[in-house]
Amino acid sequence: MIHTRFNPDRFLATNPTPFEYLPFGGxxxxxxxxxxxxxxxxVAIGTMLRTxxxxxxxxxxxxxxxxxxxxxxxxxxxxxxxxxxxxxxxxR
Numbered sequence: 571m572i573h574t575r576f577n578p579d580r581f582l583a584t585n586p587t588p589f590e591y592l593p594f595g596g597x598x599x600x601x602x603x604x605x606x607x608x609x610x611x612x613v614a615i616g617t618m619l620r621t622x623x624x625x626x627x628x629x630x631x632x633x634x635x636x637x638x639x640x641x642x643x644x645x646x647x648x649x650x651x652x653x654x655x656x657x658x659x660x661x662r
Contacts, residue, residue, distance in 0.1 A: 585642055624653045 601607070636647035 622658060623656045625656045627652055627654055 636649045636651055638645045639648050640646075
């Protein structure tokens with residue numbers, strides 16, 4: 571199936587192969603820099619998240635905490651959790 575727009579939700583129900591996920595391809599033509607680029611992306615996202623404060627909206631706080639489930643090497647919430655950027659984090 572050819573996708574005409576980016577839809578990240580398509581990866582929630584499956585564990586995608588290297589041929590399906592990220593722009594690095596798979597097999598013997600896999601990008602040589604794929605591991606470095608993935609690591610760099612994780613560092614960049616971590617750096618950005620250190621500079622903001624995230625909070626849950628009041629309606630989310632009233633719900634019971636979401637149960638976690640394993641997904642690949644990560645642990646993720648079983649249901650969607652809404653977060654709001656409430657301000658800049660204090661430097662530690």
